[in-house]
Amino acid sequence: MSSKIMKIILYILSITSFLFTALHFLPAYSADSRPSNWALAEVEWFKDNGYADSSFFSDYQKPLTRQEAAMLFVKAYDFFAPGSSAVQTGEDAYPFTDRYAPEYRDYIEKAYELGIIKGYGDNTFGALNPVTREQMSVMIVRFLDKLAPGEFDYDKYSSYVSDFADDKDISVWAKGPLLYLNHMGIIRGVSGNRIDPKGYVTREQAMVIVNRLMTNGGILLVLQSNVDSKDVYVINSYDDLKKVIVSALMNGVDKIYLNSADGYKIKNENVVNLFLQHDMYASSIEYGSVGDVYYIKFDYGIGEKEIKETISKAHDIISQIVKPGMTDYEKELAIHDYIVTHTQYDYDNFLNNTVPEESYTAYGVLVKGTGVCQGYAAAMHMLLNMAGINTIIVTGTAKDGSSTQNHAWNIVEVGGRYYHVDATWDDPVTQDGQEILSHQYFNLNDNEMSKDHYWDRSVYPQCK
Numbered sequence: 001m002s003s004k005i006m007k008i009i010l011y012i013l014s015i016t017s018f019l020f021t022a023l024h025f026l027p028a029y030s031a032d033s034r035p036s037n038w039a040l041a042e043v044e045w046f047k048d049n050g051y052a053d054s055s056f057f058s059d060y061q062k063p064l065t066r067q068e069a070a071m072l073f074v075k076a077y078d079f080f081a082p083g084s085s086a087v088q089t090g091e092d093a094y095p096f097t098d099r100y101a102p103e104y105r106d107y108i109e110k111a112y113e114l115g116i117i118k119g120y121g122d123n124t125f126g127a128l129n130p131v132t133r134e135q136m137s138v139m140i141v142r143f144l145d146k147l148a149p150g151e152f153d154y155d156k157y158s159s160y161v162s163d164f165a166d167d168k169d170i171s172v173w174a175k176g177p178l179l180y181l182n183h184m185g186i187i188r189g190v191s192g193n194r195i196d197p198k199g200y201v202t203r204e205q206a207m208v209i210v211n212r213l214m215t216n217g218g219i220l221l222v223l224q225s226n227v228d229s230k231d232v233y234v235i236n237s238y239d240d241l242k243k244v245i246v247s248a249l250m251n252g253v254d255k256i257y258l259n260s261a262d263g264y265k266i267k268n269e270n271v272v273n274l275f276l277q278h279d280m281y282a283s284s285i286e287y288g289s290v291g292d293v294y295y296i297k298f299d300y301g302i303g304e305k306e307i308k309e310t311i312s313k314a315h316d317i318i319s320q321i322v323k324p325g326m327t328d329y330e331k332e333l334a335i336h337d338y339i340v341t342h343t344q345y346d347y348d349n350f351l352n353n354t355v356p357e358e359s360y361t362a363y364g365v366l367v368k369g370t371g372v373c374q375g376y377a378a379a380m381h382m383l384l385n386m387a388g389i390n391t392i393i394v395t396g397t398a399k400d401g402s403s404t405q406n407h408a409w410n411i412v413e414v415g416g417r418y419y420h421v422d423a424t425w426d427d428p429v430t431q432d433g434q435e436i437l438s439h440q441y442f443n444l445n446d447n448e449m450s451k452d453h454y455w456d457r458s459v460y461p462q463c464k
Helices: 004-013 037-049 066-080 102-114 133-147 155-159 172-183 203-215 217-224 238-250 268-278 304-321 328-342 347-352 362-368 373-386
Strands: 232-235 255-260 284-290 293-299 391-400 403-414 417-421 442-444
Touching: 037 203, 037 284, 066 102, 066 133, 066 203, 133 172, 133 203, 155 172, 232 238, 238 255, 238 268, 238 293, 238 373, 268 284, 268 391, 304 328, 304 362, 304 373, 328 373, 328 403, 328 442, 362 373, 373 391, 373 403
Parallel strands: 232 255
Antiparallel strands: 255 293, 284 293, 391 403, 403 417, 417 442
């Protein structure tokens, strides 16, 4: 499995549960929503990267439950291996009989299917049971083994006699994993020279452990040896970042990994702006840093099959309308006219507030022949890019009569200059259904476009 540096690290934070749950009285915990001072930085990192549901960010001293552990693990797994190990849904698929919080059911089911968290012998999962430090250690090494089989030699620690005062309290099945992870600095000792194997892991402790995993040189070195270098892009500049993001979106890539070089720093705001300017599938993204690697995960608004259909259709269209010897202006005009004459604005759904997802995408316009403004702009973007013309999608508002609506259109670069193009408004809806090909909003400058279109000029190139 590629990009194991990141995969392991994020898995580990979710690995905080195990089959055996000893019966102890739960320690009291504070209901204060503020984490302990020693965990503040790690909790903020967790929040920034979205590695847990929002409800997890409270009661930080509360013992971690098995269902919460399932949630953490599945979120990490779904990021690094989207679409794999699909879990059956429905009442018949759930294999356990005991109580759980409904919002955790899918997490429990998938964690069980993955083999990371097993149930008890009486067909129960123990979803509400707390997780101990030794259970956590076993889950972590299972996780490591899953990503880099045979690379982590923790078994030899099973026969070690440590100098911890409570060494004899470590369960036989957990001794190797727990002492190995202690040796690596991942799970550390507590006061009184103890390892506290039966102590419960709190929410904030789980987050701190993830951070330690991500910065542990020994573990990362092993994982890095398994990374396929072609899966990590070296980013030296903003232009490099743009090329990689645009290429990923054009080809429906699920995730990309980036390494900054030559002093260039990847900024979150640049990633977000580039995504918004080039998304063609009504998508969303997750992004952030894991160690020295920056990741972006794309969650597309349509399926893989539809994306492939869109790309194939776009290539067919370009082969039909773009001829050898055409100037960029001629290519742009041909693409604009094709979209306007081959697309029906999804007006009825727009009026009824029932616009389907596909109408916001290049798929809706190019394959189905129907769309709203975002779909028109997305289709323009795809075809212009395939024709070698630099373009971005502009999101702003437009005033049509007395009403102002959210709107999307394009900015294109032709002949070294930037222009606004609004294919949607060049395809007006008429009362009698007559098809009209207009060029009223073709290649306008900022002053001309701003008469009825409004956008944040600070994030888009000037059209003079």
